[in-house]
Amino acid sequence: SDRGISRQSSRETAAAALRDEVDGMTRLVSQMLAYARYELFRPGMDELADLNEVCTSVATHLAPLAINEDRSIEVVVEGQSKMVHGSPQALEQAVRNLVENALRHSPSGSMVTVRITPEPAVHVIDKGNGVPKERRETIFERFDRADRRGDGAGLGLAIVKRIADVHGARVGVEDAEGGGADFFIRFPDE
Numbered sequence: 001s002d003r004g005i006s007r008q009s010s011r012e013t014a015a016a017a018l019r020d021e022v023d024g025m026t027r028l029v030s031q032m033l034a035y036a037r038y039e040l041f042r043p044g045m046d047e048l049a050d051l052n053e054v055c056t057s058v059a060t061h062l063a064p065l066a067i068n069e070d071r072s073i074e075v076v077v078e079g080q081s082k083m084v085h086g087s088p089q090a091l092e093q094a095v096r097n098l099v100e101n102a103l104r105h106s107p108s109g110s111m112v113t114v115r116i117t118p119e120p121a122v123h124v125i126d127k128g129n130g131v132p133k134e135r136r137e138t139i140f141e142r143f144d145r146a147d148r149r150g151d152g153a154g155l156g157l158a159i160v161k162r163i164a165d166v167h168g169a170r171v172g173v174e175d176a177e178g179g180g181a182d183f184f185i186r187f188p189d190e
Contacts (some may be wrong), residue, residue: 049088052081055114058095070108082120084187086167094163097156102126120187127180
């Protein structure tokens with residue numbers, strides 16, 4: 001009967017909404033735990049991270065998400081692979097947060113580029129709307145969210161900044177060539 005189909009459809013809609021709510025809460029708790037973990041984090045003095053490996057690992061893990069959202073990720077290495085002093089796991093978390101942010105703000109069918117440059121630096125470039133100049137200083141603060149309609153907690157970029165700080169690196173965002181945003185982590189040149 002039509003009422004039976006209607007009830008089933010209503011239950012499926014409620015279940016989907018509940019799943020979305022649980023996913024959002026899981027992301028929030030995960031971000032809060034990551035922020036707390038990096039609040040007191042210090043990389044080992046003798047730890048080295050290969051930026052090429054870090055960025056390739058992030059792209060490999062996020063490729064299915066990108067494909068599912070009709071986007072793609074590329075990793076571009078300018079010059080030799082770069083080694084920096086620091087924790088590969090922490091830097092992977094920072095780059096992952098930047099790539100997830102880029103995917104969220106990129107138009108359908110576009111490419112997110114992860115570029116490793118000789119400075120050494122990692123740039124995550126998207127084709128979204130960019131970040132207005134007046135927001136570029138505050139966007140890395142805790143609980144700051146560019147899109148209030150989104151389901152983020154405003155911790156992802158704060159985690160990136162915290163990880164960069166403990167590595168002696170600088171974070172920022174500029175206009176990308178051809179439109180979009182270019183988020184970067186610039187490491188000390190050793």
